[in-house]
Amino acid sequence: MITTDVIIIGGGATGTGIARDLALRGIDHCLLEKKDFAAGATGACxxxxxSGGRYAVNDPEAAKECISENQILRKIGKKCVEFTEGLFVRLPGDRLQYRDNFLESCRKTGISTEIYSASKALELVPNLNQSLEEAVKVPDCSIDPFRLCMLNAESSEMRGGKILIHHKVIEIIKEKGICVGVRAEEQFSGEIKEIRGKLIVNASGAWGSQVAKMSGSDVPMTLSKGSLVIANHRMTNMVINRLRPSSNGDIIVPNETVSLAGTTSITVNDPDNLSISPEEISLISREASQMVPEFxxxxxxxxxxxxxxLLKNTSDSGDDRAISRGFKIIDHKNGxxxxxxxxxxxxxxMAEKMTDRIMEEFGINVPCTTAEKPLDGQDQLSGYPVSNRIEKLDDIICECELVRRSDVEKVIDKVGTKFIGDIQHRTRLGMGPCQGGFCTYRALGMMQEQGKVSDSESIRVLKEFLDRRYRGIRPVLWGDQMREEQLIEGIYLGILGLAEK
Ligand SMILES: Cc1cc2nc3c(=O)[nH]c(=O)nc-3n(C[C@H](O)[C@H](O)[C@H](O)COP(=O)(O)OP(=O)(O)OC[C@H]3O[C@@H](n4cnc5c(N)ncnc54)[C@H](O)[C@@H]3O)c2cc1C
Incomplete structure (x- = not known):
């Protein structure tokens, strides 16, 4: 049994952020995540x-929070944030009135703007729609959510925090009506662990209601699904937004070697039962191509x-985009x-406010320092771009993302993982055009060489990863991606005979 002061459920940005804050204030804690870090909305964003520009007109409070945190994260998370800056582009037909509101709202919420003529915008991002009217520059950035969570978790572990990934909370233990601990199931072995604590923090995002129900409580939430697509190269070095009220497919973000476009907004009931429809893919591609025609x-x-x-919409307008991006701490009055x-x-x-509340509960007065102290562990990470990391070509395990053998070895050694996805999240292995087709079996081989996966476990490990990989590829299977996928299928099902195993 593990005994601690605070149990955190959820290893997304919020949960790992709370773990870091508690660690810096000297409070013992244990974080439980059912998959890997950033397995929920954090990794799917x-x-x-x-910069806050997206919310300036309709949600000024959220916009103010965004610009303030944007400035803090630029300082404390230099190896997670790429200082791309962003453009809101106004295309023919986009209302001038909205542009004026936007500029005024940004001014009021403290977001710096600069108006660029079409030719200046095209100089900065040559493959923008040539018929754009103008663009407004804002301090948007690209951020790596996986790195962010891992560095937060590292800050916690360095100070004695216990971080248990692949541990799903299946029960909240109550005594005399008060929550005193949890039971968690290790997701590979099925082993059940008991963790006892003085307080429990439910930071399980879209699973918040499910987790709250385990303690007999409720969390009023609206679940809004958003889908995105990844293009095989970097089409812009700046974040591109459409200068109009928030809508589908109006943001393109450069992320290391690729570009991400999205998103949609569809109310769902079950966060575990999601699918992406062909209509969503067409909609995102069509809208993104209005801004960058190559899309x-x-x-x-x-x-x-x-x-x-999202917090449940009290106005109930039926539009998820109208729901505030603000946050809320709910005291269930049961620990x-x-x-x-x-x-x-x-x-x-969010983590700061939650930790302030915990400190209040414990009657301890230690101020928050997370806004000043840089995230720990950044020195060991490479910077951007990744390509300057390679010394020897035959050292590469993943050609698409130029991931070195030594990087993979380090992760396997440190995390001791039985999940190939854990290596992927920490190195970008398998995130390029072949989506792990050629590097998955190499990574598995290395896990076996390092004694982390036995012969009898290896097929299960491989299938788990390939199944997950295929779920993301399936909705965009046509053209070159389809051709490559047939080759990969030939390798795994034909040469390696995986279907019969
Ligand atoms: C499509 C999309 C695009 C977005 N884009 C952006 C963006 O560009 N910028 C931005 O600032 N925000 C964006 N957001 C919002 C942002 O991603 C979320 O607000 C934020 O990541 C939520 O973090 P979280 O840690 O609270 O939740 P999550 O990241 O969902 O973390 C919750 C974690 O709890 C775990 N968990 C659940 N149940 C259990 C259990 N029983 N036991 C153990 N663990 C459990 C889950 O596996 C998950 O990892 C986007 C969201 C979506 C959906």
């Missing part, structure tokens, strides 16, 4: 460190979808708190 013909290598954990809503961009602020 656009990776946009909002219409580019090779899409993957699609993914996530669920925004458990839930923290819901917010954005990836505001995760640190």
């Amino acid at each position: 656009h990776g946009l460190l909002h 219409d013909s580019v090779r899409l290598i993957r699609s993914y979808t996530g669920v925004r954990p 458990m708190f839930s923290i819901m809503g917010g954005k990836l961009t505001t995760y640190r602020l």
Whole structure:
């Protein structure tokens, strides 16, 4: 049995952010995540460190939080944030009135703007729609959510925090009506562990209601699904937004070697039962290509979808986009708190407020320092771009993303993982055009060489990863991606005979 002060459920940005804050304030804690870090909305998001421009007109409070946190994360998370800056582009037909509102709202919420003529915008991003009217520059950035969570978790572990990934909370233990611990199931072995704590924090995002119910409580949430597509190369070095009220497919974000476009907004009931329809893919491609016409013909290598954990809309307009991106801490008055809503961009602020509340509960007065202290572990990470990391060509395990053998070895050694996805999230292995076709079996071989996966476990490990990989590729299977997928299928089903195993 593990005994601690605070149990955190959920290893997304919010949960890992709370773990870091608690660690810096000297509070013992244990974080439980049912999959790997960033397995929920955090890893399924656009990776946009909002300037707040997107919310300035309709949600000024969220916009103010975004710009303030944007400035903090630029300072504390230099190896997670790429200082791309962003453009809101106005295309023919986009209303001038909205542009004026936008500029005025940005001014009021403290978001710096600069108006660029069409020719200046095209100089910066040559493959923008040539008929754009103008663009407004804002301090948007691209952010790597996986790195962010891992660095937050590292700050916690360095100070004695216990971080258990692949541990699903299946029960909340109550005594005399108070939550005193949880039972969690290790997802590979099925082993059940008991963790006892003085307080529980439910930071499980879209699963917040499910987790709250385990303690007999409720969290009023609207689940809003958003889907995105990944193009096989970087089409812009700046974040591109459409200068109009928030709508489908109006953001393109450069992320290392690829470009992400999205998103949609569809209310769902179950965060575990998601699919991406062909209509969503067409809609995103069509809308993104209005801003960057190449999006219409580019090779899409993957699609993914996530669920925004939004606070229930009291106005009930039926439009998920109208729901505030603000966050809320709910005291269930039974030893458990839930923290819901917010954005990836505001995760640190959410963690600060949650930790303040915990400190109050414990009667301890230690101030928050997460806004000043850089995230730990950044020195060991490479910077951008990744390509300057290679010393010897025959050292490469993943050709698409130029991942070195030594990087993969380090992760296997440190995480001791039985999941190929854990290597992927920490190195970008398998994130390029072949989507792991050629590097998956190499990574598995290395896991076996290092004694982390036995012969009898290896087929299960391989199938788990390939199944997950295929779920993301399936919705964008045509053209070159289809041709490559047939080759990969030949390798795994033909040469390696995986279907019979
Ligand atoms: C499509 C989309 C695009 C977005 N784009 C952006 C963007 O560009 N910029 C931005 O700032 N925000 C963006 N957001 C919002 C942002 O992603 C979320 O607000 C934020 O990531 C939520 O983080 P979280 O840690 O609260 O939740 P999550 O990231 O969902 O984390 C919850 C975690 O809890 C775990 N969990 C659930 N149940 C259990 C259990 N029983 N036991 C253990 N663990 C459990 C889950 O596996 C998950 O990892 C986007 C959201 C979506 C859906």
